[in-house]
Amino acid sequence: MIITGPFQKGQILIPAEIKIDALNLDGSANFLVDTGSTVSFINESTALKMGIDYSKILYRDTLAGIGGEAEVYEIEGFTRLKFESGQDTKTIPRKNFLAVKHSFCEHVREDARKRILALGGIIGMDMIKGFKFTTSGQNFTLDV
């Protein structure tokens, strides 16, 4: 399925519906397509609005990023991301998908922290490498 669109404030954002089998939770979020991230994940604002309880999922590791570190949690079983384009839909199941909880360095300003917290999720290279992804001018094409 091909998803096309314009950059939004210089970013590529893809809306997706999320279903987490093991936790019986669902929700929707905009995922930032980020070739600088090696992994894909659900970010903190999305985790909180969906009702993900970090204490009930598996702490896996610490992820290093610009501005600080983040605790990485693994969601057992399948997390399904549903994308839409016109009348078409495609659901991509991802096993042991990740959810992130941030801890910022002191020097990171309050407004930058809030912008990062508000990101819905990231589609990183672990998923992008399975897609065909091109940009042209102010538009992108993502073949999922």
Add this chain to the structure above:
Amino acid sequence: MALKEFREDKQYLDADYERLKTEHANEFVVIHSKQVVASGANLETVLSEAREKIGDNLKHSVVEYLGTRKVEMVV
């Protein structure tokens, strides 16, 4: 259906972004059914307030931070 509503709420935010940013400067907002249902400076407080108002619909609502300072994102 849920994703369609999410996209419509995001379109509402994008179309009225400047006005909403003025009204809710440097705040998190939760948008559901093309309305701001909660806003404020603390994400968890805003989400709690939104959950009280719209219940389970929160999970398909749009959550955004309307910062007034231009920040280039490097994530």
